[in-house]
Amino acid sequence: MAAKDNETKKQSGSASGSSGDNQEPEAQASARTRQKSEEIREEADALVDQIDEILEENAETFVKSFIQKGGE
Amino acid sequence: MTQGSNDRIAGIVGTEVEYGLSWANRTPEDPERLSAELIGHVPEACHAPVLWDYENEDPRHDARGFLVEGERENPDESDNRALNKPLFNGGRLYVDGAHPEYSGPECACVRDVVRYEKAGDRMVAACQAALSGLQAGGPPLLVLKNNSDGKGNSWGYHENYLLPRSLPFDTLARKISTHLVTRVLFCGSGKLGSDQSPSDAGKYFLSQRSEFFEIPMGLSTMVHRSVVNTRDEPHSDRGLYRRFHVITGDSNLSEISTYLKVGTTSLVLRALESGALDPPVFADWVEAFRRVGADLSLKAPLALENGKTMTALECQETLVSQVRRFLEQEGMDAESADLLGRWEGILDALRQGAPSVARSVDWAIKWSVLSRYRESKGWEMTDSRLKMLDFQYHDLRPERSVFAMLENTGQVDRLIDPMEVEEALVRPPSETRAYFRGEMLRRFLSRVHAVSWSSVVVDPGEGPLKRLALGDPWKGTQKRVGALMGKSGSVEDLLKALSPLPTGE
Numbered sequence: 001m002a003a004k005d006n007e008t009k010k011q012s013g014s015a016s017g018s019s020g021d022n023q024e025p026e027a028q029a030s031a032r033t034r035q036k037s038e039e040i041r042e043e044a045d046a047l048v049d050q051i052d053e054i055l056e057e058n059a060e061t062f063v064k065s066f067i068q069k070g071g072e
Numbered sequence: 073m074t075q076g077s078n079d080r081i082a083g084i085v086g087t088e089v090e091y092g093l094s095w096a097n098r099t100p101e102d103p104e105r106l107s108a109e110l111i112g113h114v115p116e117a118c119h120a121p122v123l124w125d126y127e128n129e130d131p132r133h134d135a136r137g138f139l140v141e142g143e144r145e146n147p148d149e150s151d152n153r154a155l156n157k158p159l160f161n162g163g164r165l166y167v168d169g170a171h172p173e174y175s176g177p178e179c180a181c182v183r184d185v186v187r188y189e190k191a192g193d194r195m196v197a198a199c200q201a202a203l204s205g206l207q208a209g210g211p212p213l214l215v216l217k218n219n220s221d222g223k224g225n226s227w228g229y230h231e232n233y234l235l236p237r238s239l240p241f242d243t244l245a246r247k248i249s250t251h252l253v254t255r256v257l258f259c260g261s262g263k264l265g266s267d268q269s270p271s272d273a274g275k276y277f278l279s280q281r282s283e284f285f286e287i288p289m290g291l292s293t294m295v296h297r298s299v300v301n302t303r304d305e306p307h308s309d310r311g312l313y314r315r316f317h318v319i320t321g322d323s324n325l326s327e328i329s330t331y332l333k334v335g336t337t338s339l340v341l342r343a344l345e346s347g348a349l350d351p352p353v354f355a356d357w358v359e360a361f362r363r364v365g366a367d368l369s370l371k372a373p374l375a376l377e378n379g380k381t382m383t384a385l386e387c388q389e390t391l392v393s394q395v396r397r398f399l400e401q402e403g404m405d406a407e408s409a410d411l412l413g414r415w416e417g418i419l420d421a422l423r424q425g426a427p428s429v430a431r432s433v434d435w436a437i438k439w440s441v442l443s444r445y446r447e448s449k450g451w452e453m454t455d456s457r458l459k460m461l462d463f464q465y466h467d468l469r470p471e472r473s474v475f476a477m478l479e480n481t482g483q484v485d486r487l488i489d490p491m492e493v494e495e496a497l498v499r500p501p502s503e504t505r506a507y508f509r510g511e512m513l514r515r516f517l518s519r520v521h522a523v524s525w526s527s528v529v530v531d532p533g534e535g536p537l538k539r540l541a542l543g544d545p546w547k548g549t550q551k552r553v554g555a556l557m558g559k560s561g562s563v564e565d566l567l568k569a570l571s572p573l574p575t576g577e
Contacts, residue, residue, distance in 0.1 A: 047441065048448045050481065051461065054472050059460035062094070062214075063222070066463065069103055069170035071090045071227030072293035072319070 081399075081408040082338040084234040084504055084545045085185050086178045087330075089323055090171040090227040091196055091468070092216040103170035110215070111165050111172050113202035114157045118195050118497050120513035123149065123522035124156035124164065125529050127539070128307070134291045135241045135304040135314065158523050160498050160513050162506030163188060165195060171227050172196060172215070177506030178234075178525075178545050181407055182335040184501045186327050187488050191496035193217060197468040217323045218466035219280040222459060224267045226284045228293060229323040231334060233316040233341055234308070234545055244316065244344065245289055245300040250351040251340045251391055252299055252320045253361045253374075254384040256282065258418045259333035260365065261322035262435030264442060264453070264462040274453030275366070276442070278435045280322045282365025288357045293319050299357040307525035309543040316341070320361065325466060325475040327487040328432040332418060335411040339395050348398035351391055353377045368439070370422060388419050432485045438465050441474065508548030511557055519563040530563055538567070 056062060093106055100106040126146045132139050147155060157165040162177030174192030179185045200215045207213070220226045235244070260279040266272035267283050277283070290298035303317040318337065324330040343349040354360035355375040363372045364384045373381035382390075392415050399408055421429045430440035446458055467473040478484045500510025512520055512528050521537050522529040528540045542548055553570070560566035 044444045044448060047444055047483075050477055051441070051445050051474065054474065054477060055457065055464065056460055056472070059457040063456040063459045063463070066092075066094050066221050067223050068092050068221045068225045068227060070225050070294050071169050071171040071173075072230070 081342055081402075081405050082180060082182050082335070083342065084178050084180055085182070085334055085338060086176050086232045087185055087189050087334065088173060088175045088228065088230040088232070089189065089192060089217065090168060090173045090219075090229070092214075092218055092221065092227060092466075093171065094214040094216070095211060104167060107167040107170065107172040108154050110196075110199045110203055110213075111157050111167060112154070113199040114159075114165055114195055115198050115497075118159050118161065119165070120158045120160050120517055120520070120523075121153070122158055122513065122517070122520050123152050123529075124158060124166070125522035125524035125527050125539070126152075128524055128526050129305070131303055131305045133304040135302040136289075140291060158513065159195075160500070160510055161188065161191060161496055162500035162510035163192065165192070172199075177500050177510065178504040179501045179506070180503035182331055182338060182411065183407065183488065184496075184503075185334050186330045187492050187496045188501065189330060190327070190488060190493045193468060194493060194497060197470065200468055214463075215468045216463060216466040217325060217468060218261065218263075218463070219322055220263060220267050220284070222263070222265050222267060226267070226281060226297075228319060229281075229321045230293070231318040231321055231337065233318070233338065235314050235316050235341065235345065237306075237310070237312055237314050239314075239345055241302070241314070245302075246353060247344050247349050247351055248316075248337075248340065249288070249299055249357045250353055250387055251337060252318065253354060253357060253364055254387045254391075255333060255336060256322075256361075256364050256435075257370065257384055257388060257422055258336075258415075258433050259321065259324060259329045260433075260435040261324055261329070261466070262438040262462075264459050266366075272366075276368055276439055276453075277366050278368065279361075279365030281320060282361045285320065285358050285361050299361055308545050312544070322434070323466070324434050326432060326434045326437060326484060328414070328418075328485055329434045331411070331487055332415060335407075336392075336395075336415050339399070339408060339411060339415075340391060342402075343395050343398040346398065346402070348401075349391075349394055351394070352380075352382055352387055385419065385423055392416055392419060428485075431483065437475075437478065437484055438462065441465070441478070502550035502554070505542040505545050505548035507550045508542060508553055508557075511554075515557060516563050516566070530567070532567060533564060540570070 093100055093103060095106060130144055132142050134140060155167045159165060164175045166173055174196060176188035176192055179188060196215055200213060204213050219229055256279045263277045263280045266275060285297045285299055287296050287298045289300045289302055290296055291302045297319060299320060301317045301319045304314060306313045306315045321333055324333060355377050360374045363374060370385055371383055373383060375381055396412060399412060429436040442458055442461060445461060451458060461474060464472055465474040470476050500506045509523050509528055519531050520528060521531050526542045529537050530540065532538045556569050560569055
C-alpha cells in the first residue's frame with residue numbers, strides 16, 4: 001500500500017508540474033479511494049462466491065412451495 | 073421490584089422460538105407429525121425423558137381480568153412423551169401446533185438468555201441432522217429460524233418477562249408499546265417481500281412480523297395479533313407476579329440483536345416499574361408498528377397521541393435517555409451498563425448509517441448481503457433466488473446457512489464464546505428456579521415423574537407422587553439449594569431437607 005501511494009505521488013507530481021504541495025494530499029486521497037473501492041470489490045466478489053457455494057439450486061420451486069401453517 | 077434478594081437488574085426472562093419446517097421442498101402434509109418426528113431426535117445428552125406436567129397450565133386468562141372460552145390441554149401419556157422433551161438445561165423442546173418449539177429456561181441475566189437460545193438452535197439443528205441422516209439421499213429437510221413464509225403465514229418468537237402483579241396492566245401496556253414498536257430498528261430480522269401485498273414483492277422490510285399485527289391489545293397469538301399481548305398465565309404465584317408475554321419480536325440469528333432485543337426491553341421494564349418512564353405514545357400502535365417494520369429509510373414520521381410526530385430513532389433516543397437517567401439514579405450492574413452503552417452505540421450507528429450496523433443487526437446484515445449479491449448478479453429484487461437467500465439466512469443446517477457462513481468468516485460480530493453454548497446444552501442457569509428443575513433431572517432422573525415451569529413431580533418411593541411447587545422463579549437457585557442438593561444422596565434425603573422449600577406443599 002505504501003509503495004503504491006508513493007508511486008501515485010510521483011506521477012501526480014510530474015503531471016501537475018509546479019502546481020505545488022497541496023496537490024499531494026488530493027492524489028493520496030484518490031489513491032486511497034481507489035484502493036478502498038478495490039478492496040470492497042474484492043470483498044463483494046468473495047461474498048458472491050461464498051453464497052454461490054451454499055445457495056440451493058431449486059430456489060424457484062422452494063420459494064413457491066414453502067407454505068407454513070401459522071403457529072404460536 | 074421483582075428481584076427479591078437478587079440484585080440483577082435484568083429481572084427474570086425466558087424466550088420461546090418456533091421454527092419453520094420444509095420437507096422435500098414442499099409443505100409437510102402433517103406438520104405436527106413431522107415436528108414430533110424431528111424433536112424425537114433430540115440428543116440424549118440434552119433430554120430428560122420425563123412427562124410434562126400440565127396441571128398448572130392454563131393460557132386462557134386475560135390480563136384485563138377475564139377468562140376466555142377454550143379447552144385446557146392435557147394429552148395422554150404417550151402423546152405427552154411424543155410432544156414434549158423436557159431438557160436437562162431446564163428448558164423444553166416440544167411441538168406447538170404445526171411447529172417445533174424451544175422454550176429456554178428462565179434466566180436472570182441477558183447473556184444467559186442469548187446463550188440458552190443458541191443452545192436451543194443447536195439442539196434443533198442436531199435433530200435436523202439426525203433425521204436427515206436417516207433419510208440419506210432422500211428429500212431435504214429444512215428447518216428455518218424465521219417467522220414468515222412470504223405467503224401470509226407467521227409463526228412466533230415470544231419473550232417472557234417476570235413483573236410484579238402490583239404494576240397495573242394498562243399502565244404497563246401503554247408505556248411499553250412505544251418500545252415494542254420502535255426496537256425493530258436493532259432487532260428486526262428483515263425480509264424480502266411483503267406477506268400481504270403482492271405489489272411489494274421486491275420491497276425489503278426491517279421486521280418479519282410487523283405486517284401481521286392488527287390490534288393494539290389482545291389475547292390471541294395466532295389471529296388478530298396484538299402489539300401488547302394480554303395472556304395472563306404467570307407460571308408462578310398469581311398474587312405476586314405476572315409474566316409479560318411479548319409477541320412482537322422477530323427470531324434473531326445475530327447474538328447482538330437478541331441481546332439488545334431482550335436487554336433493552338428488560339431495562340425499559342425496570343424503569344417503567346419504578347415510575348421513571350414517560351415515553352411518547354403513538355396515536356395508533358398498530359399503524360406505527362407496521363410503518364417502522366417497513367421503513368428502510370428509518371425516517372418515517374410516526375403520529376403521536378399529542379398530535380406531533382417522531383421517527384422511530386427519535387423515540388428510541390428518548391427511551392434510552394430516560395433509562396440512562398433511571399439507571400444513574402438507581403445504580404447499575406455490569407450487564408446493564410454494557411447494555412446501555414451498546415444501546416446508545418447502535419442508535420448512533422443507525423443515525424449515521426455506519427457500516428458497523430451491517431455486522432450486528434440482523435435486518436442490516438441481511439440487507440447488505442442481499443444488495444451486494446443482487447448487484448453482482450444484476451437480478452431483479454423479485455428474483456426467487458434472492459428470496460431463497462433470505463430464507464437460507466435463517467437455515468439451521470451449518471453447511472447451508474448464510475448467517476453461519478458470515479459468522480465463520482468473521483463478517484458478523486459475536487457476543488458469546490461457542491464453548492459457553494456447549495455448557496448451556498446440558499446444564500441449567502444457576503440464578504433462577506430453572507436450576508432446581510434442571511438439577512433434579514440431572515441428579516435424580518429415575519425418581520422424577522414430570523416437570524413444568526412451576527413444578528417438579530417426584531416419586532417419593534412410598535405413597536402418591538409428590539408435586540413440588542416452584543411458585544417463585546427467584547427460588548430454587550444454586551445459591552439457595554445447590555449445597556443441599558449436593559449433600560442429598562437420595563430423593564428421600566432431599567425431600568426431608570427441602571421441606572418447606574421450595575415453597576412447600
